[in-house]
Amino acid sequence: MCQISPSEVAVTLNDEKTGKHGVHFITVSNRQLVKGKNRKIRHTCDGIVFYQGDLYITSRTALYKYTLSGTFVSKMYEDT
Secondary structure (H helix, E strand, O other): OEEEEOOEEEEEEEEOOOOEEEEEEEEEEOOEEEEEEEEEEOOOOOEEEEEOOEEEEEOOOEEEEEEOOOOEEEEEEEOO
16 A cells, blocks of 8 residues: 555555456545545556656566556566
8 A cells, every 4th residue: 555645555466366466546525435536457556656757567477567546557577
């Protein structure tokens, strides 16, 4: 999980049974948690950080860069 703004966080999710992975955005509105947009990711999502307007997501062996809207930018590193 990482903080995007004072009232929004991004959370990575993995469903090993179905192979579905993604990022869910949650905001706080009127002291309640509100589900926002969801973005599907093609790889496992083990860690996430928001830095200078972009999301950096780790899988088990690689680091990926995404825009905040969920568009894939690049695979920055992979440990082979």
